[in-house]
Structure formats: structure tokens, C-alpha cells
Amino acid sequence: MAESAELRRVLLHLQSAHRLAGIGSWEADLDGAPRLRWSPEVHEIAGLPLDQKPTFEDFVAMVHPDDRPLFLEARSAAIAGERPYAIDLRVVLPNGGQRQIHIVAEVIRDEDGTAVRLVGAVQDRTDQLEALRRLRLTEVARRDLLQRLLDTAEIERKRLGRHLESGPIDRLAEIEQRLAASIAADASPRWTDALTAIRKAIDSLHDTLTDIQAEPSTGDLAETVGILVAETVPDVDVTIDVDVDMALRPPVRATLLRVVQEALHNIRKHAGAGRASVTWSVQSGCAHVTVADDGRGFDVGATQRQPGHLGIVAMRDRVVALGGELDIRSRPGRTVVDARLPLA
Secondary structure (H helix, E strand, O other): OHHHHHHHHHHHHHHHHHHHHOEEEEEEEOOOOOOEEEOHHHHHHHOOOOOOOOOHHHHHHHEOOOOHHHHHHHHHHHHOOOOOEEEEEEEEOOOOOEEEEEEEEEEEEOOOOOEEEEEEEEEEOHHHHHHHHHHHHHHHHHHHHHHHHHHHHHHHHHHHHHHHHHOHHHHHHHHHHHHHHHHHHOOOHHHHHHHHHHHHHHHHHHHHHHHHHOOOOOOOHHHHHHHHHHHHOOOOEEEEEEEOOOOOOHHHHHHHHHHHHHHHHHHHHHHOOOEEEEEEEEEOOEEEEEEEEOOOOOOHHHHHHOOOOHHHHHHHHHHHHOOOEEEEEEEOOEEEEEEEEEOO
């Protein structure tokens, strides 16, 4: 009695698991008149009452016309001994609705090798596939939104460049000229110190303007990286290794060029490096860029929180926005910037 109670409990648990997972079992006799036996879960998936005993012809009629040849071919091949089958089908319910199901089947044979029965399972995947469809639509919408944000950022970048060039830089240049004229009459240290400070500010703004206005090239990638290196860190010994034999999507190419540009800019401004390297490759479905240097290093976490270091934050935001990863590791004598972006 105890064993029977335990068996019933196990069967109830198994039935509950099948129901929750949308899985049912079935079998079909092949010797004589074909007969079908469905578990309650299959009846529920098919939208048929438990007291309605379906025939093989009933089920074939339920299969979507476009999927029917696939089902019949797979079934015939399994019975002929070629292979079991596992296929996805659409079925049309009595109420006119459709379900997406996955069927697996195994052939049972007698001692002579004759197919006598098919046994298998069916799973309702409608909700899963619908969720996947919505996820894909959401991903497309997300990418579209991110591309718009990147386009907006590019427009704002150009606007800021024009503002710097026609605003603060021009005004500081006017002040510089007036101070230089005043110093000709009164060369006191306070005026010369002020003139030096203004000229440093102008140089700094010009560097910023150069970085802002720089446009990622659409030409040869290795050549473009070489130009960035020559223009940004002319006094650093840089090894360049670009191993990319395919065209990259414009957002991927532009974003990774920005990473290289920002990393080289930081090397020039802060690292005091003598050697550096830029490596660009395609690995495991991702474009991968690494910029390394032998400079003094820095505290990555602290730097990102300090004013005036928005470049790293912006660099990370652009990479993450396109579904990629950015990793920055630094210690005295070694700083590595790693960026990965999916190709698709």
C-alpha cells in the first residue's frame, strides 16, 4: 500500500511538471488500424476534450498546411528506420487559433524489426516563441534607439566643436593679444604669468577641439589607426597590429576608433609612456581592440569619479550602448584598455 501511495505521488508530481512545462506524451499504434493515445496535456495543447479520441487523420488535419509535408516526411522516414524525428510544427486548433509545438518521436519495433508503435512527447512552445519574438523586437528597437542616441551625440559633438572654435578660443585669443600688448608697456611678472596661463588654456582647448572634431576615417583600418597614433602620440614608440579582413559595421568601427583615440589621448596627457601597442582583431564574433602602454598608471575607479575625466566614462558608455564590454586595468608600468563589440 505504501509503495502504491508513493507511486501515485510520484506520478502526480510528474504530471504537474509536464503540465507546467506544457509537455505531454503520446503513442500511436502502427500494426493494424492506427490508433492514437494522448495524455491529458496533449489534449489541452490541441484544444480537444479528454473524451474525444483523435485519429491519425484528425491530427494530420490539425497540422498547418505549410508544415504538413515536413511532418509526414519525418514520420515516414522514422518508420522506415532512417532516424527518429524531432520537429517544430504549427497546429490549427478547433477554435481557429494556432499553437507552435515541438514533437519528438521514437519507433518501437518487434523482434523482426517491424515498426509497431510510435511513442513520443509534444511540447507547447507558443509562449516561448512569442516571448522570443518580442525580445527580438525589443532588441531591434533598442539598437535603433541607441543608434539615434549615437547620431545625436555626434551632432552635439560637432556643435560643441563649432562653439569652442568661435566662442571661448576666439575670446581667449583676443585677451592674449591685449595682454601681450600691455606687457610691451609693463612687463611685470603678474602680467607675464597671466599671459602664460592663458596660452596654456588656449593650447588645452585646441587639443580638446582637435579630439572633438576628429572624424573616424572610412578608409583602410590599419592606415587610420596609424594616422591616429602619429597625430596623437608622435613621441611614443607604438606597435600597431591590425588583423581585420572584413568590413565592420560603421557604428562598431567608429566606436572602437574612438576608444583608440581616447586611450592614445590619455597616454599623451597622463601616462608618460615610452612604449605602447594597439591591437585590433576579430575573435569569436566580436571586434576586439586593446591599447596598452608602459606609463605610470592610474587609479581607474578614482579617475572616473574625478571632474575633467569624462573621456573614460564616455568611452565606456559608447561601447556598452552597442552591447559591448570595456575593461580598463592599470598599475604602475602597465595600463591596458580592452574593448569588445559584437559584429552583428
